[in-house]
Amino acid sequence: MSTIEDVARLAGLSRTTVSRVINNHPYVSESKKRVVLEAMEELGYVPNSSARSLRNQKTEIIAVFIPRVLNPFFSQFIETLEIASSERNYQLIVCQTQYSKTKELKYLNLLKTKQVDGVILASLENDWSKIEPYMEYGPIVLCNEFEENAKVPMIRLDQAFGGYIATKHLIEQGHRHIAYCCGGHRSNVAKERERGFKQALAEAELPFDEKTAFRDAFNIEDGKRVFRELKELEEKPTAVFTGADEVAAGIISEAKKHGWNVPEELAVVGFDNQEITELLDPMITTVHQPVGEMAKKAMDVMIDKINRKIYHSLEIYQFPLKLIVRDSTVSKDLAKV
Amino acid sequence: MSTIEDVARLAGLSRTTVSRVINNHPYVSESKKRVVLEAMEELGYVPNSSARSLRNQKTEIIAVFIPRVLNPFFSQFIETLEIASSERNYQLIVCQTQYSKTKELKYLNLLKTKQVDGVILASLENDWSKIEPYMEYGPIVLCNEFEENAKVPMIRLDQAFGGYIATKHLIEQGHRHIAYCCGGHRSNVAKERERGFKQALAEAELPFDEKTAFRDAFNIEDGKRVFRELKELEEKPTAVFTGADEVAAGIISEAKKHGWNVPEELAVVGFDNQEITELLDPMITTVHQPVGEMAKKAMDVMIDKINRKIYHSLEIYQFPLKLIVRDSTVSKDLAKV
DNA sequence: ATGAAAGCGCTAACAG
DNA sequence: CTGTTAGCGCTTTCAT
DSSP states (O other), X not given: OOOHHHHHHHHTSOHHHHHHHHTTOSSOOHHHXXXXXXXXXXXTOOOOHHHHHHHHTOOOEEEEXXXXXXXXXXXXXXHHHHHHHHHTTOEEEEEEOTTOHHHHHHHHHHHHTTSSSEEEESSOOSOHHHHGGGGGTSXXXXXXXXXXXXXXEEEEEOHHHHHHHHHHHHHHTTOSOEEEEOBOSSOHHHHHHHHHHHHHHHHTTOOOOGGGEEOBOOSHHHHHHHHHHHHTOSSOOXXXXXXXXXXXXXXXXXXXXXXXXXXXXXEEEOSBOOGGGGTSSSOOBXXXXXXXXXXXXXXXXXXXXXXXXXXXOOEEEEEOOEEEOOTTTSOHHHHHO | OOOHHHHHHHHTXXXXXXXXXXXXXXXXXXXXXXXXXXXXXXXXXXXXXXXXXXXXXXXXXXXXXXXXXXXXHHHHHHHHHHHHHHHTTOEXXXXXXXXXXHHHHHHHHHHHTTSXXXXXXXXXXXXXXXXXXXXXXXXXXXXXXXXXXXXXXXXXXXXHHHHHHHHHHHHHTTOSOEEEEOBOSSOHHHHHHHHHHHHHHHHTTOOOOXXXXXXXXXXXXXXXXXXXXXXXXXXXXXXXXXXXXXXXXXHXXXXXXXXXXXXXXXXXXXXXXXXXXXXXXXXXXXXXXXHHHHHHHHHHXXXXXXXXXXXXXXXXXXXXXXXXXXXXXXXXXXXXX
């Protein structure tokens, strides 16, 4: 492993000059620059990043917190975020909190130990009061998940609107009793969706039925379970709003297995617009979230915070959601009439 | 940000002693140890990891190369790998090569610049001769993807066996003309599967039909395209072997849209045993891969290489594959008879 | 059992 | 335009 010293010696110059060449500083004559470049080439020299990090107090690494990668929403998020970070010459450390407060706190030490320059939180397990103190050590940006009274940049989606348009669509299809099925008790994302859901009901003067409200549905299996509970109910809903396409897919798949017709006997809306929505029969009506744009924005904001070194600043960037109507809410036969 | 110096001063001791306490070295009296611990606590001291990395020539970070996270096989891989690394107190940097040679090479510089302690390659774009030189700078471990004549640890799955059992199963169902549909021309994983596929055909004295061989199918869209090409053929196959559940799902979905019955008119086997295999109707017959075990083993081997500092060592760890028979190859009606 | 001092590889005042 | 020098925060000989 050759060092800057070796390069300097071979080039017959000082470390400073070599450093200047590496960092593209001005005031280096073309001739010496060439000599340095040749020496670097000959030695296969590359600057040691630990040394740079120590000296510059900057690692060029960003950590992103998510519950888990396997959740397609988060895979998609990570996919774009990694591309965005790579384009900006940052590396991305992925931290899976697995919905655990302890893990989240443990990973936050990356900021304290200066192993990363900043943290993008796409999920939130602890109370904000537990997180906030870490901002002394570096920028934290909230993305997707958010917190009403935190003074940090937040990149969010208009979840209330998402809940609203999906529910309104179901009401327009004539449904009067719509089950609510989302994930995360503490999650503000879920709370906002619920708010939108309730608003749509209220506007149509429909009551919210707590007996058909599920707040712990995250995956396919949960969806299947929800359907099984639903079908045992006295007063069965005719439609269900879900907070994830996987949950919707689970409900639909289980419903079909029990001989129910979707959407005729049970209409289902998903959330996220994942690939499976076009794979199932019926194809799933869902709410599209601009995950990629959100990820890119989060990365830009993060890098801005790192450069300006101002961490406590309330900035809100909100992206719109869009309803995508497919067959799980609108009968194909009906359409033909 | 307090440093080891601050702690030493507050404790009225030397940096050396503080360092010994941090690293749990022997020869520190209990009393002084307590004093140091208290001082650390009071200052909220945490060792700076850049300084440690520089001094110890170790970052405790591992990079993993995959084409992209969105591919469910790789999401699953990353999910387990991240958990495994976290358990061993390593951080994981995710690098998406996006099937690009240039990107792969660019990311390999992480090893050269000492930003990571090692690289786990789960995909491979460049010729091994381009990769091998980087082993001068740190360990490279091959996982999933492999290379016949590389002298490195390889953690692999018995892909030839996977191709073999899936194909044999189709033959046992009476199929005589089976399409081959996999991804990656250069990939040894794909080549091995093809070898297994051909072996099964050979044993049944069936010919391999190059006209129904697709070697560029990776996702749902590709699957749909493959079906559309298949159905225009003069001599249509009655079954198709695929290298990914997404591809299988695409084929099945498109086949159903065109009014074909699966498996009666076209039987389909997937690969990976992803969640969607149980979601579609028919549920997809597939080959289960022990991704989690592979990931864990890769992490263990990597850490062993880092600690022993021996990089060029040919070690092969192979995990078995398993056929999971569902409805996309065996008619449900037939089963009832 | 504890401390003084050197040095990991790099960058940036400062001086010239 | 170039070089000298100090120091980022830590660990580890080598003394004592």
